[in-house]
Amino acid sequence: MAALSLQMTSTMARSKGKEVLAFSLGIILIACLLQTVGYIKGDAIVFPNVWEIVKAFLRLLVTGRTYLLIWTTLRHLLVSMAVSTVIGILMGLAQGMSSFVRNLFKPLIIMLRSLPMIVLIVVIMVMAKYKWVPVIAPSLVLIPIISEATSEGFQRIEPELVDVYRLNSNFNFSVLFHVYLPLMAGYLKQAYVNAVGMGIKLTVSTEYLVQTRNSLGKAVHSSSYFNEYQDIYAYALVMILLILLVSELPMWLCRRANQASRKYWVEA
Numbered sequence: 001m002a003a004l005s006l007q008m009t010s011t012m013a014r015s016k017g018k019e020v021l022a023f024s025l026g027i028i029l030i031a032c033l034l035q036t037v038g039y040i041k042g043d044a045i046v047f048p049n050v051w052e053i054v055k056a057f058l059r060l061l062v063t064g065r066t067y068l069l070i071w072t073t074l075r076h077l078l079v080s081m082a083v084s085t086v087i088g089i090l091m092g093l094a095q096g097m098s099s100f101v102r103n104l105f106k107p108l109i110i111m112l113r114s115l116p117m118i119v120l121i122v123v124i125m126v127m128a129k130y131k132w133v134p135v136i137a138p139s140l141v142l143i144p145i146i147s148e149a150t151s152e153g154f155q156r157i158e159p160e161l162v163d164v165y166r167l168n169s170n171f172n173f174s175v176l177f178h179v180y181l182p183l184m185a186g187y188l189k190q191a192y193v194n195a196v197g198m199g200i201k202l203t204v205s206t207e208y209l210v211q212t213r214n215s216l217g218k219a220v221h222s223s224s225y226f227n228e229y230q231d232i233y234a235y236a237l238v239m240i241l242l243i244l245l246v247s248e249l250p251m252w253l254c255r256r257a258n259q260a261s262r263k264y265w266v267e268a
Contacts, residue, residue, distance in 0.1 A: 034233075048230040056234035065214075070242060072215040076134040076203045077246065081195065083135070084142035089188075091143065092150020093180070102151065109144045117141070117202065121209055130210045134217075138202040142195045149191030153184030196247040200239055 031050045038047025060066045095102040121137050128136055157180070181188070207217025216235055223231040 046229055048233070052230045053233045053237075056228075056230040057237050060231070060234050060238060066238070068214050069216050069219050070238065072212065073134075073200070073203055073207065073217070074242065074246070076207070076212075076215070077138070077196075077199050080135045080138040080142065080203065081199055083139040084146055084195065084199075087139075088143045088146025088191075089150050092147040093154060093176075095147065095151040096154025105147070109147065112140055113144050117205065118209075121206055125210060131212070133210045134203050134206040134212055134215070137206045138199050141202055142199055145191050145195050145198070146188075149187040150184060153187030154180065156187070157183050193247050197243055200243050200246070204239060 034047060034053075035050055038049075091105060095105055117137070120140065121133060124133050124136050124140075204215075204217045204220065206212075207215040208221050209217075211221065212218055216239060220232055220235050223229070223235065
């Protein structure tokens with residue numbers, strides 16, 4: 001058992017090393033593309049040297065105000081993710097349980113997915129206070145992602161597994177959390193990853209349009225106003241790290257917990 005565990009650990013380490021190498025080469029590829037476009041365009045202001053972007057990025061990392069901007073945007077993202085998750089799961093469960101409800105919500109889902117973001121933001125700006133727009137707008141766009149994943153996952157559950165719990169209990173919150181959500185975990189996980197990436201872009205775009213104070217969107221607007229494009233690219237790097245933090249960290253923690261659990265049972 002110990003030898004098998006060691007072999008599995010070695011294989012996983014090699015696989016992880018290849019992933020890190022490919023990711024690093026991808027970053028280098030982006031830098032090369034940026035330099036190539038800047039060389040072809042001949043505009044050092046819009047396409048600054050990669051080293052200038054790196055220096056701007058490092059300067060942002062050691063500036064205290066940067067973390068205030070990150071926290072403002074992250075707060076908007078977390079609230080919108082929480083709202084869209086609760087509403088999306090409830091809607092998805094209702095759609096999964098009833099074809100009538102699924103067809104009833106279908107036009108609304110199509111509208112939310114198809115409506116241009118700028119139109120949605122303008123409508124929300126008229127109806128709500130500006131401070132709530134960076135929360136409301138992303139929530140409305142992310143709800144269809146969560147609800148469709150929930151509905152699809154619900155419908156894909158094996159009927160035999162549903163029949164087992166029905167022998168002992170009706171549908172309730174305990175059944176939801178202990179039966180349905182674990183069985184739909186794969187669909188919800190993918191929806192979560194997609195929602196986080198889209199959510200941060202929507203949040204920053206909304207902050208840019210409504211000029212939210214002390215936010216990444218406002219910082220990007222200020223940098224573009226003063227033609228500080230190296231800072232814009234640096235803020236883009238900050239947003240990428242933020243997406244990785246919010247989307248990958250929970251997944252990494254879950255994988256580590258699962259690995260620790262498997263290692264315990266193998267050694268036992």
